[in-house]
Structure formats: C-alpha cells, structure tokens
Amino acid sequence: MQDVISLGVGEPDFVTPWSIRESCVYGLERGYTSYTANRGMPELRNEISRHFVRRHEVEYNPDTEILVTVGVSEALDIALRAIINPGDEVLIPEPCYVSYQACTTFAGGVPVPVPAKIENEFRITPEELQPFLTTKTKAILIGYPNNPTGAIMEREDLQKIADFAEQNDLIVISDEIYGDLTYKGVHECFAALPKMKDRTILLNGFSKAYAMTGWRIGYALGNPDVIGAMTKIHQYTMLCAPITAQLAAVEALRHGEKYMKKMVAEYDRRRKLIYDGFKKLGMDSFEPGGAFYIFPNITSSGLTSEEFAEKLIMSEHVALVPGTAFGKSGAGHVRCSYATGIEKISEALKRIEHFLTKLH
C-alpha cells in the first residue's frame, strides 16, 4: 500500500541524538566490546543514581538498588518473575501496555485488569481497585504517563494509590518510561512519595525520552532484596545489557537532556495540534498529558474500534491501533501516536475527516 500515514507507531520518529550515537561509536573504536558487570557498568549506575537524586530527590544505591536491563521490557519481565508466586494476582489498570498482562501470566501470576474510565481521564483510583482486591493480590502494576491513553497521574492521584498499597501491603511496579514526556506539570515519580521507595519497583529506560528504542536499554530500581532477586534472573538469562547501549546511555544522562527537551517541546506542539484536530472532528478525547498518544472515542462513527481501524487503513491509508489491543476496556477507542511530523498529522486528520463524512 502506498502513501500510508501511520499513527500506529509506538516509538519516536526522531533518531537518537548524534552525540549519543557518537559516544557509542567512539567506545567501539576503543574496543568496548566485552560483557559488563551483571548489574550494568558502574558509570551508568552512578549516572542513574545521580539523575534520580537530582530530578526526584530519591536516592538509590548504585551497588545494590539499580539493575541495568535490556529495555523496560526485560525489567518488567524479571520484576514479575522475581516477586510472583504461582497464583498471585496483579492488579493492572486498563487500557494498558500490551506486555503487562502477558508477562504476569508468563510469571505464573494472574493478571486482574481494572478498567479505568474516560470520565476520570483514565486515571485509576483506590475505589476502582478495591473491588478487585483479594487475599492473593500481590502487586499493582501501573504505567503513567500511559500507553495507550496518554493519561497522567498527578501527585494527589498517586498518593491515593500509595496509601492503598500501604494499607494492603502491595508491591507497586511503576513503569515510568514516558515520565520525561509529561506536558502538563512535571512527572511525579512514584518511588519519591513518602514511604514508597521500599515497596516500589521503578522501571524506566531510554527508549522514549532519548529516542533510543533500538538500543535496548532500560533499568529497574528497588530495594536490595528485589533488585538482588531480579539480578539473579538477569545474570542467568541475559548476563548483561549490551555494552554499546550502556555507553550511549551514559552519554544520554550526562549530556542528553537538552536534546531530549527539544524533542519533548516538539511532541507537545503535535499533541496540541492533534488534540485540537480530533476536537474539531467531534471525536471525544480528553487532553492527553503525557507520552505521545491520544485515545479518542470513536463510538459516534457506529463502528467498533477494530472496524474503524480496518476501514480507515483500507479507504484512507491511515494506520492506527484499535483500543482493544490494550485490553477490553479500550473498546470504542483508537490509539493515535503523534510521534510523527506535523505535516503528516495534519494530512492524517484531513483523511480521517474525509472518512467520517463518507460514513454518514
């Protein structure tokens, strides 16, 4: 199919900033081709530690509380494997990233999806979690800013989840990979909430903020026990994250912020443009506060989200992802990524408008 515009891509359209790429090339030239420590290069763990002190005033010991992984993907997998006993339940607000439920199942756990509501801008509340709580509930797995909804949780929202976790003695896995891509206010780190550092497994990485998806590099932060257990799995299954990517990640943390901020400013403009566009098309959506997705409601088209996505690609050559890919509660929505150029976003909106007028 020709001239497809894709709003279906879950990764940045930018390439990794040159200075980051160059530091990896330089490392290769000097012969950095070996394994690293299982937990990751000390330089990188130190930079990660410093970053969290600077940004969120929460301190992690680089020797015992930080594990460098092959993306958040690996971190998520081994976090669940480290904490789950067979049959343990994990509360997972939905719609959510596609791996959450699958990885829980792989780890022998039982994913318990908890629908978040659009009326509440897809934030999750303790009242919504409460009915799903059982004696088997072990953890809650949250990801804000959220893929696919673009929802963010403000400090008060997170504090309520923190209190809920405390009352019910739950571990919180917080996937904050989109944290730097927060447009309304600043990103609140879950582990930085009072008393939460110990019960949180914080996952983050470089894929989204630094446009480094293909490098495969991320990290997990948590108490020494859980990071120790995760390190055991990691050392036998992965050994270590690629040294090339670790070198690049060090550069990203040391000097990458200005490039990241530029990309964030650009996403923000696109976000406002696409939000305005859907509003004008009469497709309901709340204004997303983070990540690079918008999750408009398409029920007024009379189509299901799968039908909508399929008909749109066939007739207008615009690709997007049906909301149901992110769980049952994504029904009636589609996920549009605005990690694409302004011209393409404008053109896609025109085509969607054409599509909608033909439907009626």
Added chain:
Amino acid sequence: MKEILEILEKNARISIGEIAAMLQKSEYEIENEIRRLEKEKIILSYNTLINRELLGEDIVTAIIEINLTPQREVGFDAIAEKIYRFDEVRTVYLMSGNFDLLVIIEGKSLKEISHFVATRLATIEGVTQTRSHFMLKAYKKDGITIENEEEDRRQVISP
C-alpha cells in the same frame, strides 16, 4: 512568541490555524503576534531553502575573507555597507580573528566571481586584502541536512 518563531523557522508555510492549535491560542492572537514580529523586524523574511544541485542550475558560491582598514567615526560599518549593497553579495558578517569581513557571493561561474572580487570588492577604499574560497559542496545549511539519508525505518505498527 519564542515558540511562534521556532515553529515558523522550521516551516514558514504552516497555517495560522495550525500554529494556533499547537500553542492553544486563537488564530486572531497568532496573527497579531506575527504581524508585530514582522513590524518590529524580528521576522525579516520567509525564505525557501533550495537544493540547487538537484535543480541542475550552475551556481558558484564563494566565501571571501576581507581585511579592512577601519575608518574614523564609522569603523567598519561604512565599508560593510558598500559591500552588502551589491546584489551578488548574499551574506556579510563582521568577524573577530585574522580577517574582518566574511562575505558570501553567488555567481554563474568562477570567472564571474573572480572578476567581481577583483574589480568591485578589492577596489573599495579601505579594503586591504581579499582571499576567495570557492564552495565545492553543501552538506548542511541553516540546520537542514542537504542529502538526508535518515529515512523513517520504523515498523508501521508497533506497541
């Protein structure tokens, strides 16, 4: 205001409506702001960056370093003005270092440019020396890479 400039600098053809949406302002406000920026000459012009090589047009670009004897009262400004008034002259900068003015000239041929430098620039009073460098290839101009090979390599759909 800074954001409007950032947007326009990247794409001067973008519509007022799009800028308004991106900045969450009304079109009226944006239009007024742009008019003000134009009036105050913060926005000087809206240019198009052309890849002349693809156009097949033979254009020669030369960068000329010029040394001057500064003049009483006006310093370098009066001489600079004499130079920038020529249509052939595209750019003039006052520089620190081994020379005073950096001048960029476009012409149809080496011969034409050499002739222009020898007869029009070198002869201006106060110009003590000129050194011409001819440009062979443009790789990047005003932040735009000329032959960009970094195409979109992403999958059409990814999670």
